[in-house]
Amino acid sequence: MAQRTQDPAVQEKIDAILKRVRDPESDLPIADLNLVQRVRVSDDHSLIYLDVPFDRHTPGCMTCAGIAMTIVAGIKRRLVEAFEQEFPGYTVEFI
Numbered sequence: 001m002a003q004r005t006q007d008p009a010v011q012e013k014i015d016a017i018l019k020r021v022r023d024p025e026s027d028l029p030i031a032d033l034n035l036v037q038r039v040r041v042s043d044d045h046s047l048i049y050l051d052v053p054f055d056r057h058t059p060g061c062m063t064c065a066g067i068a069m070t071i072v073a074g075i076k077r078r079l080v081e082a083f084e085q086e087f088p089g090y091t092v093e094f095i
Helices: 008-020 062-086
Strands: 038-042 047-051 091-094
Touching: 008 038, 008 062, 047 062, 062 091
Parallel strands: 047 091
Antiparallel strands: 038 047
16 A cells, blocks of 8 residues: 555545556556555645556566556556546646
């Protein structure tokens, strides 16, 4: 699960998002897959930083890598949509 924040209300939103967003391949919640290492919310800059090390999961086979990239794009899109819905006016960045 992603690193805990100081604000319990913000952490509840983050936990709910990670339980709601699902991997398109396995249909498991992102929270169960431990893909998100850390979430940092910067109120000063209206940014949400998601530490998701997708590059560690990229296969060596070119065909498999293409499939993996498609899956990663789907996960990123779903995460951005969910975080922007819960945190209106914030922008999501992957680190």
